[in-house]
Amino acid sequence: MQNWRTELNRLFIILVASGLIGLFFGQITLAMLLALLSYALLNIFELRRFNNWLAKSPEQKDSDPPVSKGLWGDIFDGIYRLQKQERKASNYLGNILGKAQESSAALEIAVIMIDGQNNLDWWNQASENFLGIKFPDDRNQSVTNLIRDPRFAEYFHSEQYDETLKMESPVDSNIILEFQIALFGEHERLMIVRDITQLHRLEMMRKDFVGNVSHELGTPITVIKGYLEAILDNMDGIDSKWRKPVEQMRQQSLRMENIIRDLLLLSSLETKTLPKQQESIRVSKLFSEIENDTLQMFSDKNHTFQIDCDGELRIRGKYSELYSAISNLVVNAAKYTEANGTIALRANQSGTHIEIIIEDNGIGIESNHIPRLTERFYRVDVSRSTDTGGTGLGLAIVKHILARHGGDLEIKSEYGKGSRFICRLPLSRLLSPDEELPESEDPEKESSFNN
DSSP states (O other): OHHHHHHHHHHHHHHHHHHHHHHHHTOHHHHHHHHHHHHHHHHHHHHHHHHHHHTSOGGGTTSOOOOOOHHHHHHHHHHHHHHHHHHHHHHHHHHHHHHHHHHHHTOSSEEEEEOTTSBEEEEOHHHHHHHOOOTTTTTTOBHHHHSOOHHHHHHHHHOOOSSOEEEEOSSOTTSEEEEEEEEETTTEEEEEEEEOHHHHHHHHHHHHHHHHHHHHHHHHHHHHHHHHHHHHHTGGGSOGGGHHHHHHHHHHHHHHHHHHHHHHHHHHHHHSOOOSSOEEEEHHHHHHHHHHHHHHHTTTTOOEEEEEOOTTOEEEEOHHHHHHHHHHHHHHHHHTSOTTOEEEEEEEEETTEEEEEEEEOSSOOOGGGGGGTTSTTOOSOHHHHHHHTOOSOHHHHHHHHHHHTTOEEEEEEETTTEEEEEEEEEGGGBOOTTOOOOBOSSOOOOOOOOO
16 A cells, blocks of 8 residues: 555656746646656556566576566565465475475375376376386376276276275286275365285185085085984984984984075075076065065964055065075064064165165164174174074175165164164165066075174
């Protein structure tokens, strides 16, 4: 403000001086017009200098602004101070970026920045090793043009980055990579790529080991159980004191057989993909069959079943697998619900999902156990699972079956008040009334009734 006042004072002095000179020569108006014209030309000259400085090429923009006096001198000085601050901030950010680039270059994981137009902006050395992209040739190239895999393109454009993508490296098919993407800024992306080849191999070895061991143990367990049953059928010639040990051995062999069966089923679910040819499943019919089977298994408990389901609701999937998943949950509810208790089965459409809900008023589960219930062999109470014949694999099987159908499992429970198991399937599995699929007549029920 003070600078403007000084400039106005200067203009006033110029006008007064020019007026006095004009008065001396008898041309006051002409003298004042000439003074104003000179003042305007001076400002136009300074403005042109300023414009020429602004018009310099980017390489010359770091040069200092023009030097002047008066108001223009103050303006140029202010720009110079701002320029110094900007240079200082730019150098500081450049140092930070340089350190970040140096540190990321030393990482064994690939770090890639992608701009809002899906083009590569920056990446570290590991990215070149894993993905084969080259600096600077591939800069500003579309990432989906450089990583030509339909699975990556689908994952990238879906913007559903809660889960990671696992696939082979475009450089070497023997290398398994895990892709994880995060959105930031103006629809920019940060992509992290890890080499999980060793983890993948260990996981495959684990699956093969479980499958092979389960197959190898199946035959001897069947033989042992058969002989024990034969002994029990012919106990007349054997001392009665051996009846109880033999019966316990038969029960444990049966339990071992159940564990092996569940392990084989889990191995099958993990290694085999869901068949492309799927079936039309009428949910009300599925509920009815599960209710009848469970009532027969627990006829002594006299449970009450409440079924709430639209009779026309049909979904697309593998009948035997979904029967196994839902029956697992219903049988578990029957196991841990006292006699004359209530078990409810409901199915409805909620937002973008189909929800199948199994609810009971049984003994419930303490909240600290709920996050781990779907882990293999995890048991809330070892003695309780042993008493009920559980293997600790039932809920793991349910989780895998739902995942194969694009769904998930949510567990809610309050100790002493019952439990609620919510199976969510994507709405894409809902069949419209006019959509036809083969309906399973006599499905093979891969049931596993163990928690």
